[in-house]
Amino acid sequence: xxxxxxxxxxxxxxxxxxxxxxGVQAGEPAEELYGMVVFLKGSEFFNWCYAGFKxxxxxxxxxxxxxxxxxxxxxxxxxxxxxxxxxAMRARGIAVTAGDADTLVGxxxxxxxxxxxxxxxxxxxxxxxRLLFVGTDSYQSGYEAGLIIAxxxxxxxxxxxxxxxxxxSITHRVAGFEAALKEKAPGAKVIAKVNDEGxxxxxxxxxxxxxxxxxxxxxxxxxxxxxxxxxxxxxxxVGRDSGDSKVHVMAYSIDVPILEAVDNDELVGTVAQYPYLxxxxxxxxxxxxxHPTQFDNPKYPGFGMVPTANIDTGxxxxxxxxxxxxxxKNPPKM
Amino acid sequence: xxxxxxLARCRHFLTDGIGAQHLTLIILIVLISTLMQFFxxxxxxxxxxxTLLMNFFPEIIxxxxxxxxxxxxxxxxxxxxxxxxxxxxxxxxMVEAGWDIVPATLFTLFLCCLIGLxxxxxxxxxxxxxxxxxxxxLLTLRGVNLAITDGRAVSGYSxxxxxxxxxxxxxxxxxxxxxxVLAIIFGYLLNNHRYFRQIYFIGGNEKAARVSGVNVRWVKxxxxxxxxxxxxxxxxxxxxxxxxxxxxxxxxxxxxxxxAVAVGGANLNGGSGSIGATMLGVCFLAIxxxxxxxxxxxxxxxxxxxxxxxxxxxxxxxxxNHRNEIKLINQKIRASNRVEMExxx
Numbered sequence: 067x068x069x070x071x072x073x074x075x076x077x078x079x080x081x082x083x084x085x086x087x088x089g090v091q092a093g094e095p096a097e098e099l100y101g102m103v104v105f106l107k108g109s110e111f112f113n114w115c116y117a118g119f120k121x122x123x124x125x126x127x128x129x130x131x132x133x134x135x136x137x138x139x140x141x142x143x144x145x146x147x148x149x150x151x152x153x154a155m156r157a158r159g160i161a162v163t164a165g166d167a168d169t170l171v172g173x174x175x176x177x178x179x180x181x182x183x184x185x186x187x188x189x190x191x192x193x194x195x196r197l198l199f200v201g202t203d204s205y206q207s208g209y210e211a212g213l214i215i216a217x218x219x220x221x222x223x224x225x226x227x228x229x230x231x232x233x234x235s236i237t238h239r240v241a242g243f244e245a246a247l248k249e250k251a252p253g254a255k256v257i258a259k260v261n262d263e264g265x266x267x268x269x270x271x272x273x274x275x276x277x278x279x280x281x282x283x284x285x286x287x288x289x290x291x292x293x294x295x296x297x298x299x300x301x302x303x304v305g306r307d308s309g310d311s312k313v314h315v316m317a318y319s320i321d322v323p324i325l326e327a328v329d330n331d332e333l334v335g336t337v338a339q340y341p342y343l344x345x346x347x348x349x350x351x352x353x354x355x356x357h358p359t360q361f362d363n364p365k366y367p368g369f370g371m372v373p374t375a376n377i378d379t380g381x382x383x384x385x386x387x388x389x390x391x392x393x394x395k396n397p398p399k400m
Numbered sequence: 401x402x403x404x405x406x407l408a409r410c411r412h413f414l415t416d417g418i419g420a421q422h423l424t425l426i427i428l429i430v431l432i433s434t435l436m437q438f439f440x441x442x443x444x445x446x447x448x449x450x451t452l453l454m455n456f457f458p459e460i461i462x463x464x465x466x467x468x469x470x471x472x473x474x475x476x477x478x479x480x481x482x483x484x485x486x487x488x489x490x491x492x493x494m495v496e497a498g499w500d501i502v503p504a505t506l507f508t509l510f511l512c513c514l515i516g517l518x519x520x521x522x523x524x525x526x527x528x529x530x531x532x533x534x535x536x537x538l539l540t541l542r543g544v545n546l547a548i549t550d551g552r553a554v555s556g557y558s559x560x561x562x563x564x565x566x567x568x569x570x571x572x573x574x575x576x577x578x579x580x581v582l583a584i585i586f587g588y589l590l591n592n593h594r595y596f597r598q599i600y601f602i603g604g605n606e607k608a609a610r611v612s613g614v615n616v617r618w619v620k621x622x623x624x625x626x627x628x629x630x631x632x633x634x635x636x637x638x639x640x641x642x643x644x645x646x647x648x649x650x651x652x653x654x655x656x657x658x659x660a661v662a663v664g665g666a667n668l669n670g671g672s673g674s675i676g677a678t679m680l681g682v683c684f685l686a687i688x689x690x691x692x693x694x695x696x697x698x699x700x701x702x703x704x705x706x707x708x709x710x711x712x713x714x715x716x717x718x719x720x721n722h723r724n725e726i727k728l729i730n731q732k733i734r735a736s737n738r739v740e741m742e743x744x745x
Contacts, residue, residue: 108700131696135693138703139652143648143649144651150454150455151690151693153447153451154447154450155442168643169553169644169646169649171555172566172642172643231551232550232552232553233551
C-alpha cells in the first residue's frame with residue numbers, strides 16, 4: 067500500500083516537473099526576457115514606466131517576458147548589480163535609468179559587450195556605450211516651468227529652488243528654468259537653492275527655513291519629484307498658503323497627491339513627463355535592437371535598427387482644469 | 401580519533417543548537433541550489449555564479465568585521481557610510497589629488513581605522529550603547545560624503561585601479577579572491593590566536609574577562625578598528641568595481657551584514673559566532689537573493705525573507721541560550737546533589 071502511494075506521489079511530481087523541464091514546444095517562439103532597471107523601485111513614476119514597458123511587450127507576444135528590477139532606494143550600485151544579474155540571465159534587452167551616470171557605465175558596457183542591447187531612459191549615462199537615451203529633455207522641461215512662473219509673477223518673481231545637487235537631470239532642469247526667467251522676466255531673481263536630499267520631510271524642513279530667512283521669496287520651483295509635498299507644508303508653516311503673500315509652488319511630479327493639489331489650487335502647476343511613453347519606447351527600441359534585419363545597424367554593428375539620436379518623450383506643465391490630470395490620477399498597479 | 405569519539409562529537413554537534421543551525425543552513429543551501437538548478441538550468445551557470453558572488457563581495461568582507469564586533473557584544477551600523485566614505489576618499493585622492501594607487505589606498509584605510517578607533521573609544525569611554533555611537537557615525541559620515549562630493553559621483557581612475565575590482569586572477573574575480581583570503585585569515589585567527597580568542601571571553605562575560613587581566617578596552621576598540629578597516633577595504637574595491645564613487649553606494653549594507661552574522665548562528669548579545677558560520681549566512685542570503693532573480697519572483701519579497709530570517713535567527717539564538725542556561729542550572733543542581741549525597745554517606 068505504502069509502496070503504491072510513494073509510486074503515485076513520484077508520478078504526480080514527475081507530471082508536474084516534466085512540462086516545466088521540457089520548456090519550449092515545437093512551433094512556439096523561444097522565450098525572450100527584457101528587463102527594466104530603476105532606482106526608487108515602487109515609486110509611481112517608475113511604475114508608470116514599467117507599465118508602458120510591459121504593455122508594449124505584451125503587444126509582441128506571450129513569449130516575451132519582462133522583469134522590473136532595482137533597489138527601492140537611491141543606490142546606483144544596486145542598479146549595476148541588477149543589470150549584471152540580467153546579463154547572467156541572458157536577457158534580450160535592458161532598459162536602465164541611471165541613479166548615477168558614472169556608476170552604471172561598467173554594467174551598461176558589459177551588457178553591450180555581451181551583445182545584449184542596453185539603453186537608458188529618464189536619467190542618462192552618457193559616458194557609457196548605451197544604444198540611445200529615451201526621456202525628457204531636462205533643460206526644456208525646466209524652461210516650460212520657468213515660463214509659467216514668468217507669466218504669473220513677471221519681474222516680481224523671487225524664487226527659491228529645491229533640488230538635489232550633483233544630478234545632471236536636475237542641474238539641466240534648473241538651468242532651463244533660470245533661462246526662461248531671464249528671457250521672459252529679466253527682473254525676476256533666484257534668491258536661494260536648497261538641498262532637500264530627495265526626502266519630503268527634509269524638504270519641508272529646509273524650505274521652511276529658506277522662507278523664514280528670505281521672506282521676499284514668492285515662488286518655489288521643485289527641481290524633481292519628491293519635494294513638492296514638503297514645499298506645500300513649508301508654505302503652510304510660514305502662513306503663506308493664501309492671500310497677497312501667497313508663495314506659488316511649481317512641482318515636478320505626477321504623483322496622485324500632487325495632481326490633486328494642482329486641482330485644488332494648492333500648487334500653481336506641475337511639470338508632467340510621460341513615463342508610460344518612456345516605457346513603451348524603451349521596449350520597442352530594445353526589441354528592434356535585439357532583432358537585426360537584413361541591414362546591420364550602422365552605428366552599433368550586430369544589433370538591430372534603433373535611432374542614432376536620443377528620443378525626447380516630451381513634457382507638459384499641468385495646471386488646474388487640465389484633462390490630463392484625471393487620466394494620470396489612475397496610476398498602474400504593479 | 402577513534403570511531404566512538406567521532407560519533408560522540410557528531411552527536412554533540414547535532415544536539416548542540418548552533419551545530420544543528422549550521423547543518424540546517426548547509427542542507428538548505430544544497431537543497432535550494434539543487435532545486436533551482438533542476439528548474440532553472442541557468443542557476444549554476446558560471447556567469448550566474450560569478451554574478452552571485454560579485455554582487456555580495458562587499459557584504460562578505462564587511463560581515464567578517466561585523467562578526468568580530470558582534471562576538472564582543474557590540475554592533476557597528478556605521479559600516480555602510482564607512483564603505484561609501486572609503487570609495488569617495490580613494491577616488492578623490494587619485495582623481496583630484498593625483499596620488500598613486502598605493503598611497504591613496506593606504507591613506508583611505510588609515511582614515512577608516514581612525515573612524516573605527518573613534519567608534520570603539522566613544523562606545524567604551526562614554527559607556528553608550530555601540531548602536532547609538534555607530535548610528536551617530538553613520539549619519540555624520542553620510543553628511544560628510546554628501547558635502548565633500550556635492551552629491552556628485554567621482555570617477556575617472558586609471559586602468560590599474562579598475563583592475564583591482566574588475567580584473568581576474570586564474571579565472572577568479574579579484575574582489576572574490578580578496579574576500580575568501582580575508583575570511584580564511586580571520587577565521588584562522590579567531591579560532592587559534594590568543595588575542596582573538598579574548599573576543600569570545602569578553603563577549604561571554606566582560607567582567608570576568610576584566611578580572612582575568614584581559615585588556616578589555618583595547619581589545620574592544622581594536623575590533624571596531626578592524627571592522628571599519630574591512631568596510632573601508634570593501635569600499636576601495638567597490639569604487640574600483642563600479643568605476644565611480646558615490647555617496648549612495650552600499651546603502652543598507654549594515655543590515656545585510658548583521659543578518660548574515662545572525663543567520664550564521666552568532667549570538668547578537670555576544671560570546672558566540674564564527675567566520676565560517678557567517679560565511680554560511682552570507683552564502684544562504686546570496687543564494688536566496690539570486691534565486692529570487694532567476695525564478696523571477698518579485699524582489700521585494702527578498703527583503704521579507706531577509707528580515708524573516710533575521711528574526712528567526714535571533715529567536716533561535718535566544719532559544720539556544722535559554723536551553724544552555726537551563727542545562728547549566730541542571731548541571732549545578734546535579735553537582736550539588738552529588739556533593740550532598742557524598743556528605744551524607
